[in-house]
Amino acid sequence: MLNTTRTTFKLRNVEFRNRVFVASGTFGYGDEVRNIFPYEKLGGIITKSLSLKPRAGNPPPRIVETSSGVLNSIGLANIGVEAFIHAKLPVLRTLNTSIITNIAASSVDEYCAVLERLESVNGVHAYEINVSCPNVKEGGLNFGTSATMVATITKELRRRTEKPLIVKLTPNVTHIADIARAAAHEGADAVSLINTLIGMAIDVHTRRAKLSTVTGGVSGPAIKPIALAKVFEVSKAVSIPVFGIGGIATVHDALEFLLAGASAIQVGTMNFVDPLIAVRIADGIDEYCRINNIEDVGMLVGSVNANLSNSILQTWL
Amino acid sequence: MLSTTAHIIGKNKISETLYILMLECPAITRSAKAGQFVMIRVNSHSIEPLLRRPFSISWIDGDYFEILLQVVGGGTRKLSEKDIGDEVEVLGPLGNSFRIDNTFETAILVAGGVGVAPFPILTKELRERGKEVQTFIGARTKSQLYTQHLVNCSVSTDDGTEGFHGTVVDNVRAYLENTEMQKLKLFACGPTPMLKALGVLVHHKKLNCEVSLETEMACGFGICQGCVVQLKDSNKGYALACKDGPNFFIDEIVL
Numbered sequence: 001m002l003n004t005t006r007t008t009f010k011l012r013n014v015e016f017r018n019r020v021f022v023a024s025g026t027f028g029y030g031d032e033v034r035n036i037f038p039y040e041k042l043g044g045i046i047t048k049s050l051s052l053k054p055r056a057g058n059p060p061p062r063i064v065e066t067s068s069g070v071l072n073s074i075g076l077a078n079i080g081v082e083a084f085i086h087a088k089l090p091v092l093r094t095l096n097t098s099i100i101t102n103i104a105a106s107s108v109d110e111y112c113a114v115l116e117r118l119e120s121v122n123g124v125h126a127y128e129i130n131v132s133c134p135n136v137k138e139g140g141l142n143f144g145t146s147a148t149m150v151a152t153i154t155k156e157l158r159r160r161t162e163k164p165l166i167v168k169l170t171p172n173v174t175h176i177a178d179i180a181r182a183a184a185h186e187g188a189d190a191v192s193l194i195n196t197l198i199g200m201a202i203d204v205h206t207r208r209a210k211l212s213t214v215t216g217g218v219s220g221p222a223i224k225p226i227a228l229a230k231v232f233e234v235s236k237a238v239s240i241p242v243f244g245i246g247g248i249a250t251v252h253d254a255l256e257f258l259l260a261g262a263s264a265i266q267v268g269t270m271n272f273v274d275p276l277i278a279v280r281i282a283d284g285i286d287e288y289c290r291i292n293n294i295e296d297v298g299m300l301v302g303s304v305n306a307n308l309s310n311s312i313l314q315t316w317l
Numbered sequence: 318m319l320s321t322t323a324h325i326i327g328k329n330k331i332s333e334t335l336y337i338l339m340l341e342c343p344a345i346t347r348s349a350k351a352g353q354f355v356m357i358r359v360n361s362h363s364i365e366p367l368l369r370r371p372f373s374i375s376w377i378d379g380d381y382f383e384i385l386l387q388v389v390g391g392g393t394r395k396l397s398e399k400d401i402g403d404e405v406e407v408l409g410p411l412g413n414s415f416r417i418d419n420t421f422e423t424a425i426l427v428a429g430g431v432g433v434a435p436f437p438i439l440t441k442e443l444r445e446r447g448k449e450v451q452t453f454i455g456a457r458t459k460s461q462l463y464t465q466h467l468v469n470c471s472v473s474t475d476d477g478t479e480g481f482h483g484t485v486v487d488n489v490r491a492y493l494e495n496t497e498m499q500k501l502k503l504f505a506c507g508p509t510p511m512l513k514a515l516g517v518l519v520h521h522k523k524l525n526c527e528v529s530l531e532t533e534m535a536c537g538f539g540i541c542q543g544c545v546v547q548l549k550d551s552n553k554g555y556a557l558a559c560k561d562g563p564n565f566f567i568d569e570i571v572l
Binding site: 275 | 318320358365366369408532533535538539540541542543544546547554560
């Protein structure tokens with residue numbers, strides 16, 4: 001058994017301590033669990049999506065439990081980039097981990113404006129771009145469902161920063177690999193996937209949709225097999241690193257994503273259930289590698305013994 | 318907030334769907350105040366149900382605290398099937414506490430159904446601070462009534478099987494008609510229709526009233542942003558029931 005395993009992971013000039021992150025929207029702004037969380041054990045925190053102006057989000061009910069999962073329509077509620085810079089960033093700078101700010105917007109200009117504002121301050125190590133938002137100018141169509149729109153956003157943001165740029169992809173498309181390729185082609189340093197799957201739940205007593213917005217996004221262990229297949233597919237389609245996200249609840253789940261082709265993973269919904277779970281998963285990956293004499297966690301990435309030509313995915317790639 | 322485990326050291330069945338669970342957890346009992354709550358994981362080794370369930374801290378005695386457990390679905394049923402000696406994961410204490418200050422001398426507690434849960438410990442804290450306490454408890458029927466550790470109780474049931482036949486708010490209204498109203502504060506917890514009716518009454522009587530909300534929650538400590546409560550001041554938007562609450566002044570929120 002090895003004494004130490006190399007855990008670090010690099011995007012551009014930023015070295016992350018390990019390959020375990022907490023997903024946007026599932027860890028607040030990162031400071032809520034300050035008195036119990038050992039931040040130094042995490043690769044980094046991905047903040048709640050930030051928009052140019054504060055957003056109240058959708059009316060309640062906006063979160064409900066489903067079978068082994070959660071259905072939400074929070075609606076990108078956030079304090080806005082200015083309040084984040086003044087109220088949250090000073091605290092985040094003192095935490096011993098990397099900070100990736102997630103950006104959401106309803107126009108290309110807004111994405112650029114939020115990123116430029118964050119470029120002007122210290123304490124942000126990388127950006128994750130949430131493209132699963134409605135594009136107001138184009139009639140509400142989600143940016144993330146159009147390879148052309150994702151290419152435009154990536155290109156414009158790439159011109160404005162030297163920091164790592166991660167594009168977060170929605171699974172609610174026919175061919176996610178096409179969207180990933182568009183981001184990679186325009187200079188994204190990584191893609192992260194999957195965001196939530198569109199879902200719905202109904203109260204049979206009142207015959208009403210359980211969410212005020214009728215439909216919302218499903219997350220949690222229920223979506224893990226779907227997420228794993230998407231990560232496998234995208235990792236075969238692009239040469240940039242993939243962050244695997246979707247229902248990771250255990251060390252084994254995280255290892256599956258690494259084996260499928262994820263260079264790093266993000267723990268999401270399970271943070272609600274156990275705020276310390278990401279740390280347990282990071283420790284567990286470390287232990288798995290030491291027991292199996294794996295010198296670098298990176299050696300696991302994409303090492304699944306799977307023949308793509310036997311997969312249904314091959315026709316999509 | 319602490320993330321810890323607690324042993325179940327006692328379990329009392331009040332009715333077919335109502336239980337008291339006693340949980341040994343000094344880490345929580347040391348710092349918890351009346352009005353706060355805990356999130357309990359029903360089954361540590363399962364993702365079904367996935368989320369923890371919120372429970373008011375009902376009573377604290379030394380190293381243990383009590384929760385009032387009403388079986389409403391699969392999660393609460395599983396929890397009700399736990400035995401003495403079993404261990405559960407607990408997050409807490411969470412949320413704000415009831416505000417006990419010098420603006421009042423008499424507290425009127427108004428509980429609907431399992432909404433009685435936070436009032437035993439509130440009664441204890443109020444009496445330690447020298448306050449008079451009047452308690453009004455409403456339930457659908459006699460077997461759903463829980464009055465342990467409460468004082469000066471006036472009971473009402475929807476079906477008339479015990480006490481005043483009618484709603485708890487009607488009972489409170491009748492009491493207030495015959496009371497010299499001075500330095501009163503109401504504390505209420507129960508279903509939304511009850512709180513709405515009470516809101517009309519206290520607005521009319523110009524009384525100070527704090528409510529403890531029973532809202533569905535995912536995390537319980539502010540990271541999911543799910544359990545929002547609409548504030549009356551539209552400039553302020555939403556508050557989080559778990560972090561800014563669960564206790565709010567009735568005139569600051571839209572029920």
